[in-house]
Amino acid sequence: MARRAFPLLSQWASRVFAVELNGAPFYFTIQDKIRGPEEVPRVFSEVHSSNRCYSVLICGINRVRKAQFYGQLRDKLLRDLPPECDLSPMCSYLPNVRGSVVKGYFLTDNSESPSSTERLLRDLLQRDPVMVCSYLRAEEGPLWTQHLWASVGKGDRGFYFVVPSDEPQQHPSVHSIYNTDVFYSFEEARQVLKECADIIPEATSVLELLPSRAATARNKPDFPVVVIEGLDATGKTTLTESLRDSLGATLLRSPPQCLSPWRARFDQEPPLIRRAFYALGNYITAEQMEQEATNAPVIVDRFWHSTASYAIATAVSGPVSSLPAEGSELYRWPSDLVQPSLVVVLTLDPEERKRRLRVRGQGKTEEEKELDHNHLFRLRVEEAYRRISGPACITVDASPSADQVLQQVLLLIRGKCHL
């Protein structure tokens, strides 16, 4: 077993394992002996007793490499495993220990013989930073055992009984959102791009466009800065352009225009890198906001609410209740990011939003496609929008006509920003 797995092993028996089945996590843990009648965890209860299951967890310390390898591993397993093998995302963590989450995949092999799957997994273990376990039905009784591949250390017999684990209060991914999916300072996001500059040449170009540090908020901008937020097709572009014309305002967006050549490239990257890119876009826009607000009101199409809400809603799965709890520090506005005077979030009935999407008929990001067919994801994004703390934020129903929405938002801006 790779040396990189050793830190993971030190508290192996205290770990909880979560397997994602049909968009919801199922939990199990391990014990070295059976202490009484135990149930079979849901993950295993429907697996035929003659079949095998496996987990492949990614270890190592280089976070950029691990993030990229997670996607590559999925592609490799989908390509090379026998078709009778089912693949589900999984993770393992130490309860309440931030940074203890390791990610990987859970395989259920329904083929006649496990030999080709095992050959592939042995190969992976030799070459890649992974930790592999197999799961077998115990000879007597319905219980399953977990077997760590390769010798583990003195006194460790390398197998455990698999038992159900209580559902944790927080979705396990919540523990790894901080400065991985959502960045809370300019330096944290910039550091990620620095770390990937040798494997993604475009990162250097983005780094060159960045301000030398986050713009320090001046006491009060001369003119108000108003951010318009909302899901795709809620009418942000329509509204922001009308506001610009009505108020003689400057219109900005995040990500800013200067990042356009690199956006598609970073959209292909895993969350760690993609989110750092969008986070840095906000800091570039923040600098422009500060400059422009000395001359005229500023309207901004998307800002930190989008960056944080989409990231949090993607990191967790399942219903709205799996989001970080209301009031969590994960919804806290970064202290080094300029706060707008007002944030307006446009909301729209899902059917009307779909109709507008159809009328517009443009290409969408993968995330926006996901929003379309995943009702729960849409609800999570909208709820995360609501939970973000920091600048004043008002929700506006965007279903009336474009002019009525404009008039309502103008009234709000005049009332709240004394224009």
Ligand SMILES: Nc1ncnc2c1ncn2[C@@H]1O[C@H](COP(=O)(O)OP(=O)(O)O)[C@@H](O)[C@H]1O
């Ligand atoms: N209030 C409105 N009523 C009806 N249609 C609207 C309204 N606002 C925008 N639209 C239309 O809906 C589509 C999406 O609007 P758009 O401004 O591009 O949304 P976004 O920028 O939020 O993705 C466009 O075809 C636009 O003309």
Ligand SMILES: Nc1ccn([C@@H]2O[C@H](COP(=O)(O)OP(=O)(O)O)[C@@H](O)[C@H]2O)c(=O)n1
């Ligand atoms: N400030 C921003 C803006 C967009 N984004 C990401 O970009 C996607 C939406 O951007 P988009 O260009 O499709 O939005 P529209 O302006 O077309 O509605 C979301 O999936 C977010 O993940 C972000 O993270 N931060």
